[in-house]
Amino acid sequence: MDDVADTTLAPLDELIELLPKIDKAKERARLGTALQKATASAERLDGLPALLEGLATLVKAANADFEAVRSEIGASLGEIVRMSRILAGEPTIEQLDAINQIGLTRLPFEMEKIERGIEGVWRKAAQDALGGQAALGEVLANIPGVEALGSDLLKLAARAQKLEDASRPPADRVKERDTLVAEASALNDRLLAVGVAPPIAAFLVAVAARPVRLSDLTDEILGWIRDHDALALFTVSAHGAT
Structure with a gap:
């Protein structure tokens, strides 16, 4: 009788063992979804290198104090670098959620702050000269x-x-x-x-x-x-x- 019961309950025992693995699978699926969302949002960064290269051209041409410029845009640039490092590594769900909910929604704002700061330096140099x-x-x-x-x-x-x-x-x-x-x-x-x-x-x-x-x-x-x-x-x- 005990053998019959053991045989009958065997699938249930196996299911109990599998449940944690199912939870892990769900976690992986959630991670994949979060990563996909973050990656799609991060496509906004694709134009950042060209933007920064152009802005660097303006800073150099303006003969501006680089340290002063860096102090003005440093926080925004640091935030973008931090997000990029997370996405380039092995991010956790918590990190991805934070990026998706806060970081990437602020990305256009941070990029605008960088551009606005450097354009201001360039504008002053142009006005001083002309x-x-x-x-x-x-x-x-x-x-x-x-x-x-x-x-x-x-x-x-x-x-x-x-x-x-x-x-x-x-x-x-x-x-x-x-x-x-x-x-x-x-x-x-x-x-x-x-x-x-x-x-x-x-x-x-x-x-x-x-x-x-x-x-x-x-x-x-x-x-x-x-x-x-x-x-x-x-x-x-x-x-x-x-």
Whole structure:
């Protein structure tokens, strides 16, 4: 009788032994699903090397402080590297779940932070090299004898503005920046040739933006304005003491 019972219960005993293995199979299936999901999401990283290479081109061209740039984007870049290392190894379900639920949803945000930080460095460098052209051009375009020079300055400023277009390839923007810097140098020579020395240029830009003191109007500046029949473009006003 006992033998019969043992024989009858044998499949149940085997099932009891197999249950943990079934659980492990389910765990493997869950791991596979989580890995598949993470891998699909991580395809967003495919364009990251090219993006970083382009951004590195901008950093180098901007002659920026690399340590300062790294401190600004380091946290975002470190987060991406951490996720990549997990996916490249033998991740656990817990790690994959964390990546799927938090990490990869933040990936576009982290990539945007990196791009925004470096674009800011590039934008500042471009403005430092080519800024002020538009303001001076606006003034000169209304002064007899130097209208063409003012127009050329405005055209250069418009092209310089396009250097900030992040949709353009970095290498193209760097090449265009170098071209514009050379053209700006040539325009500066033309400015000097018509007597627009740096103090005069600075005054014209300043007075176009805000009221200036009469003490800022030196004999040199006044002489240049008078010689170009531009006195009518300027007015004088007084403000009482408060």
